[in-house]
Amino acid sequence: MITxxxxxxxxxxxxxxxxxxxxxAPDYDLIAISDRTAALSHASHAMPPxxxxxxxxxxxxxxxxxxxSILQNTLRLNHEAKVIVVIGNSARANAISAIESxxxxxxxxxxxxxxxxxxxxxxxxxxxxxxxxxxxxxxxxGTEFEGLVGNSKxxxxxxxxxxxxxxxxxxxxxxxxxxxxxxxVARAIHRLSARKEAPFIAINCxxxxxxxxxxxxxGYEKGAFxxxxxxxxxxxxxxxxxxxxxxxxxxMPLSLQVxxxxxxxxxxxxxxxxxxxxxxxxxxxxxxxxxLREAIESGxxxxxxxxxxxxxxxxxxxxxxxxxxTLLARTFLMKSAEAQEKRLKGFTPQAIDAxxxxxxxxxxxxxxxxxxxxxxxxxxxYVSPENLDLKDPSSVERASTTLRVTRDxxxxxxxxxxxxxxxxxxxxAAVDLGISRxxxxxxxxxxxxxxxxxxxxQEKRTV
Numbered sequence: 024m025i026t027x028x029x030x031x032x033x034x035x036x037x038x039x040x041x042x043x044x045x046x047x048a049p050d051y052d053l054i055a056i057s058d059r060t061a062a063l064s065h066a067s068h069a070m071p072p073x074x075x076x077x078x079x080x081x082x083x084x085x086x087x088x089x090x091x092s093i094l095q096n097t098l099r100l101n102h103e104a105k106v107i108v109v110i111g112n113s114a115r116a117n118a119i120s121a122i123e124s125x126x127x128x129x130x131x132x133x134x135x136x137x138x139x140x141x142x143x144x145x146x147x148x149x150x151x152x153x154x155x156x157x158x159x160x161x162x163x164x165g166t167e168f169e170g171l172v173g174n175s176k177x178x179x180x181x182x183x184x185x186x187x188x189x190x191x192x193x194x195x196x197x198x199x200x201x202x203x204x205x206x207x208v209a210r211a212i213h214r215l216s217a218r219k220e221a222p223f224i225a226i227n228c229x230x231x232x233x234x235x236x237x238x239x240x241x242g243y244e245k246g247a248f249x250x251x252x253x254x255x256x257x258x259x260x261x262x263x264x265x266x267x268x269x270x271x272x273x274x275m276p277l278s279l280q281v282x283x284x285x286x287x288x289x290x291x292x293x294x295x296x297x298x299x300x301x302x303x304x305x306x307x308x309x310x311x312x313x314x315l316r317e318a319i320e321s322g323x324x325x326x327x328x329x330x331x332x333x334x335x336x337x338x339x340x341x342x343x344x345x346x347x348x349t350l351l352a353r354t355f356l357m358k359s360a361e362a363q364e365k366r367l368k369g370f371t372p373q374a375i376d377a378x379x380x381x382x383x384x385x386x387x388x389x390x391x392x393x394x395x396x397x398x399x400x401x402x403x404x405y406v407s408p409e410n411l412d413l414k415d416p417s418s419v420e421r422a423s424t425t426l427r428v429t430r431d432x433x434x435x436x437x438x439x440x441x442x443x444x445x446x447x448x449x450x451x452a453a454v455d456l457g458i459s460r461x462x463x464x465x466x467x468x469x470x471x472x473x474x475x476x477x478x479x480x481q482e483k484r485t486v
Contacts, residue, residue, distance in 0.1 A: 027052045028147050029069065033062040034077035039109070039134070043075065046136045047143070063096060072150040073143060074104050078121070079111040079132070098125045103153065105146035105372055109134060125405055127372040148434070149376065152457055153349065169211035171204060172354050175347040176454040177340035181208065184337045189215025194287075196272075196332050197310040199339030202388030205310040206270060208339055213266040218306055221265030226258045229274030236279050238295055247296025259292055262305045272332065273313040273324060284328045307332065342383040342390060344444065346457025351387065352378050355394040356406065363398055371405045377413040380433065435470040438463070442472065 028051055034040050035057035047053055051073070056062045065071070074097065097106060105127040110118060118129045128142050168182045188195055189212045197205045206225060213223045231239055242257030259267055269275070275283070286292055287307065291300040309332045318324035342348060353369065360367045370378070374397075383389055397410035408415040438456070445451040453463040466472075 028073055028150070029054070029071040030073040030075065030143070031056065031062065031065060031069070031071040032075045032077075033057075033059070034075075034109075036077055036079075039077055039132075042136070043134065043139070046140070050140075051143070070104070072104060072154075073146055074106045075109060075139075075143075076106055077109045079109070094121060094124050094126060103150070105150055107139070107142055107146065122371070122373060123403065123407065125371050146372075149372070149379075151459075151462060152346075152379075153375075155458055155462075167354075169214055171207050171211060172351055173345065173347050174350060175340075175345040175457065176451070177345055178347065181337060181339060184335075185211050185215065188212060188335050188337070190217070192216070192218075192306055193334040194307050194309070194332050195334065196315075196336045197308065197339060198336060199310075199312065200341050200386055201312045202386035203339040203341060204387050205312075205339055206268065208337060209266070209268045209308045209310065212308060213268075213306075216266065216306065218265050222262050223266045223268065224258050224262035225268040225270060227270045229271035233276050233279075236276065237282070240279065240283070241292050241294055243295035244297045247294070251296065254294070257292065257294065259286065259305065260294075260301060260303055262303075264304050265306070267305045267307050269307065269309040269332075271311060272309040273311040273315055273318055277323070277325065280325045280328050284325065284331060287328075287331045342386040344441075344455065346455060348378050348383075348390070349375055351390055352394055355391050356398065359395045359398040365398055365401070366404070367398065367401060367406060368404045369406070371407050373415045374406050374408050374411060374413075377408040377411060377415060381413055434466065435472075438466050438470065439472060 030047060030051040030053050032040065032043055032053060032055040034043075034055070040055050040057075044053060044055060054065065054069075054071070056065060062076075076094065076097070078094075094106060094108065098104065106125070108118075108121045108126045108129045109132060110121070110129060111132045121129050127146055130139060130142065169185065171178070171182065173179070173181075185208060195209075195212060197208050199205050209225070210223060213219060226239065228236070238255075238257065240257050240259055242255050242260055243251050245251055245254050286303070289300075290304065291302055293300055315324050315329050315333075319326045319329060342351075349370075356367060356369065378390075385392070393411045393413070394406075396412060397406045400410045401407070438452075441452045441456050442449070445455065449463060449467070450460055453460045456463065
């Protein structure tokens with residue numbers, strides 16, 4: 024049995040109530056209320072996920088700010104509600120203020136029922152996504168692990184790998200796009216190891232000029248070259264009994280790869296200008312955002328070094344493939360707001376929508392930077408898409424031919440992409456999307472994907 028989502032309709036306009044009631048009653052558990060006090064009470068006690076509020080019908084004789092204060096109070100009592108505001112031509116000036124106050128969307132009278140249905144469909148989907156994310160968070164028993172944040176299936180897999188390899192002393196290769204948090208993974212491994220009290224030394228192989236890399240790695244003796252006025256330990260020696268993290272290992276020149284390989288084999292180094300070997304006991308972790316196997320084929324990376332570094336591989340997922348973007352954003356928001364002593368309650372529904380639809384080429388690093396910017400730029404209690412320097416998806420959709428086509432195409436593309444990524448495994452795709460399996464099956468049926476190649480392999484076997 025499919026449970027219909029609850030929808031609170033606030034209007035004293037009989038014509039609007041009858042029009043919307045007849046159109047939505049088959050798909051929603053509709054409750055119509057004409058008194059604002061009763062509406063606020065219902066919003067706070069019943070906590071409906073969807074609210075359609077006819078501003079004009081309940082604002083006669085009020086000041087211009089009164090209707091907006093009612094909207095703000097509604098969201099204060101039920102901050103997870105998606106409120107669709109209905110306005111008349113005379114109240115158009117309130118549209119922008121309503122969005123800034125936290126309204127999910129604004130529609131003009133006369134209400135076009137097909138547009139309202141599309142808006143409610145998207146609001147229901149977003150509400151379910153947020154609810155399932157919260158439930159997943161509770162079931163996982165926490166979202167933070169050794170400085171990393173995430174409750175999506177891909178991140179839980181990363182956490183599991185860290186727990187397994189942390190106490191060991193094997194070399195680990197961490198792969199993933201730039202900005203995904205590979206160094207955080209390396210630090211988490213170090214903190215779980217027996218070497219946690221010793222130094223964690225990180226070196227970016229792509230950020231240091233090639234002419235300086237060798238001295239940075241191995242150090243030098245006094246007089247080794249012009250300007251070497253005293254002995255200096257290299258990064259490898261500085262990590263004695265600790266962990267050496269080699270970031271962007273794919274950028275290391277071949278000449279230095281040979282010397283690094285020799286160190287990994289012998290556990291000894293020679294400082295530049297030095298004669299005697301120095302024994303060094305370190306654990307080596309490496310990270311890369313390039314395909315090292317492809318680099319090996321093209322002659323840019325040594326195969327023997329690859330197998331020395333790659334005893335265990337931990338792939339870190341890109342942000343766009345995760346279902347916990349809003350969780351990360353809220354975590355960054357709380358930390359940044361606290362650091363800047365600003366009182367922010369969260370993101371507007373439009374900001375959440377913008378976060379979920381952005382491609383995130385810079386991954387977690389980009390998300391954190393955008394949230395920091397938003398905390399600085401926000402002048403209200405909620406962060407807007409403009410504060411994040413992101414486009415409001417709803418405004419983009421209004422500029423399209425139809426709302427239905429634009430939203431359905433985006434949703435279909437997301438589902439199709441995730442199914443391709445999971446090779447047609449519906450169960451795994453549902454987990455990665457952050458929705459329930461029945462919800463995903465409904466989306467597959469809606470877009471005709473179940474009748475094509477995107478069918479759960481397990482489902483095939485049971486047919």
